[in-house]
Amino acid sequence: MRILSKLLLAFALAFPVSSHGALTVFACEPEWAALSEAIAPEAKVYTATTARQDPHHIQARPGLISKMRKADIVVCSGAELETGWLPVLQMKSANPKVQTGDKGLFFAADQVETIGKLEKVDPTMGDVHPEGNPHLHLDPYRVEKVTRALAERMAELDPGNRDQYKANAKKFSERWEANIERWEKVAAPLKGKNLVTYHSNFDYLLEWLGVNVVGDLEPKPGLPPSSRHLASLLELSKKTSIDAIIFASYQDKKGADWLSQRAGVPAKELPMTIGGSEQSVDLISLYDDLIQKLLKVTGSPDNS
Ligand SMILES: [Zn+2]
Known part of the structure; x- marks a missing residue:
């Protein structure tokens, strides 16, 4: 006992x-x-x-x-x-x-x-x-x-x-x-690309990969894109080369589509986290998918 x-x-x-x-x-x-x-x-x-x-x-x-x-x-x-x-x-x-x-x-x-x-x-x-x-x-x-x-x-x-x-x-x-190590090799062609983003969702990713954020669809953080603000981004696209517009899977794509059509720049929905796309099933595949989608939408070569 x-x-x-x-x-x-x-x-x-x-x-x-x-x-x-x-x-x-x-x-x-x-x-x-x-x-x-x-x-x-x-x-x-x-x-x-x-x-x-x-x-x-x-x-x-x-x-x-x-x-x-x-x-x-x-x-x-x-x-x-x-x-x-x-x-x-x-x-x-x-x-x-x-x-x-x-x-x-x-x-x-x-x-x-x-x-x-x-x-x-x-x-x-x-x-x-x-x-x-x-x-x-x-x-x-x-x-x-x-x-x-x-x-x-x-x-x-x-x-x-x-x-x-x-x-x-x-x-x-x-x-x-x-x-x-692998991601940094594969994503190297993204360095110096210019993106318009939607909120600061991808700032860490883009900073890590050396991608420039030249504009944001939000006129102010947390506010949806206004027509006046979108018009100013269209003006920007005439002076600055924009490689792509990106937004997260939970965000409304209307503003991105509007700018994409008028500026002739591709827009792409990206997974913000696991489950935001079919391919992103865990943390590693989330990063893989983000990098692949960024390479594709900016027309960069895929070194993988
Ligand atoms: Zn936030």
Whole structure:
């Protein structure tokens, strides 16, 4: 009997989160769900949004609240991307593990430097991101940093599986680094291309690949393209060579099509995250698909 209770105690100490040591993860976006699964394949992972939804604007539905209630860790982009809905879920779920300041609340943007931070924000600037651009899952080097930090956080929450999380993160990073090398070779012809984008969704990706953003379909961040603004982009296209117009799969394509037809520049829908296209089924295929589509729409040679 004493041996049995000792065994039970040892077991409980080894697996403090649940009897199987499996974390329950609430991921705000598909990219963080994929990363969580890579680090913790045993975890129960729930994804709050899809690539067809605008992650800036999500309804705090009852289904999301009940999922958050069960979470050991919430993994989100941060930098205020989810500011319109995440705080409501935290409050209504009343889950004491995932409130502000808790270890169970993990923001990717807190683990890296963001680009486009703003010193001062005033209401005339539109729906800007003062803490910098939150769409950092499209920079592979930042993803690597987030991977290490997320594995560390999971290990803190579930120390019994520390070695496993660390080993899985290492395995993911090795594979990821080999892909970065390959991507940089394949995407080399994109360097110096000029794009018009729609919101700052792809800024990290384009900065990494050396692609210039010469215009944006949004007159101000968060505002849809106005006819006046589109006319100014058409003027721009006469002075500056534009190679392509890109927009994310959740965005309205009307503005891009309008400019495309009049400026004689191709427009292309790109997956913003996993599931945004048929080809993007995980993080690696998402990057593959983005690069292939960019090469194609800008008429660049494919070196792969
Ligand atoms: Zn944004």
